Amino acid sequence: MAKTYSRNIPGSRVPILFIDLQGSEVLPQAAESMGKLAVxxxxxxxxxxxxxxxxxxxxxxxxxxxxxxxxxxxxxxxAGSACRIGVNLPERLRHLVDEFICQEVTMLLAAERDEDDWRKHFMRATQFQTYIDPVFQPQVVERYRRMNQLQEEPPEQQLELDVHKARGTLSEAEIRILEKILEGKSNRKIAEECFLAVATVNNHVSHLTKKMQANDRTHTIKRAIEENWVEFIT
Structure with a gap:
């Protein structure tokens, strides 16, 4: 696990690993302004x-x-190196904010800012142990609220797929999709959680629906219960 410093200040000699999902050229300039070599x-x-x-x-x-x-x-x-880890995240990928936070990214910046504004936020990010761009903060707050609501609500009955029984009919990818359907996830949410395109998920859902001789997603759940593939868990 990568070691991250509990405190980072401007001018610190701590190396920074930065993943750029936008392909911008602002990072070398930002490094130079901090007196760091950009590689x-x-x-x-x-x-x-x-x-x-x-x-x-x-x-x-x-x-x-x-x-x-x-x-x-x-x-x-x-590798376990002591470093800061950052990501330059474009708006089209903002649904991955939670995933990057879980991967111990400590600097999460919005890629769409103009160069001067981006450098200012980059410099600000180096002054904090963890920095999430204000663009993404409402999403993080909403996630926190949802987590609190889930903790306060009583557990509901859940459906769990018996994977061994389903393997006789469905592929591994279709089984994974069916498990998400049983959790009540939409196709878009399944795509986000499985790192797939929505079109790919739609295709898997269409195939497993046909294999199970179902008319739609709801009917698919009913067919899984009828085939005795599902256990009810409270």
Whole structure:
């Protein structure tokens, strides 16, 4: 697990790992303003870097897709280097805010800001143990409220899929989707949680519905119960 410093101040020599999901060129300028060396890396270089270790006074940054970002975060955590971890997150991927926070990202910045404004927020982020761009803060607050509501509400009866029985009919991907349907998740929510495109989830739902001889999602749940694939848990 990557070690993060409990306190970080401007001018600190702590190395920074930054994942850029927007492909902007503002990071080298931000590093220079802090007196740090900026080193751009690709996938292979990132892996080698994690193996060799990080240098102080250096900002390492990489531009990649959201899926590759989670792979590189896992590599950083396994390396166990003392560092700050940041992500430059575009609006189209704001649904991943919670996931990045769970991956111990301590600097989460909104990519759509103009360069001067972005640098100001980057400098501000280095002054705090954890910094979430104000653009994303309402989403984090709402998540906290939902968690509190779930803790206060009495547990309801839940449906649990018997995976072994379902495997005789459905593929592993379809089983995973059906489990989410039984949890009451929408196709869009399933896509977010499984890191899939909504169109891909729609396709899986269509296939499993046909295989189960159902008319729609609700009928699919009924058919799963009729096939004795489901247990009721309270």
């Amino acid at each position: 751009r890396t690709n996938g292979e270089e990132w892996t080698t870097l994690m193996q060799r270790g990080l240098q102080k006074d250096t900002l390492y940054y990489t531009a990649c897709s959201d899926l590759d970002a989670f792979v590189r975060l896992q590599e950083a955590k396994r």
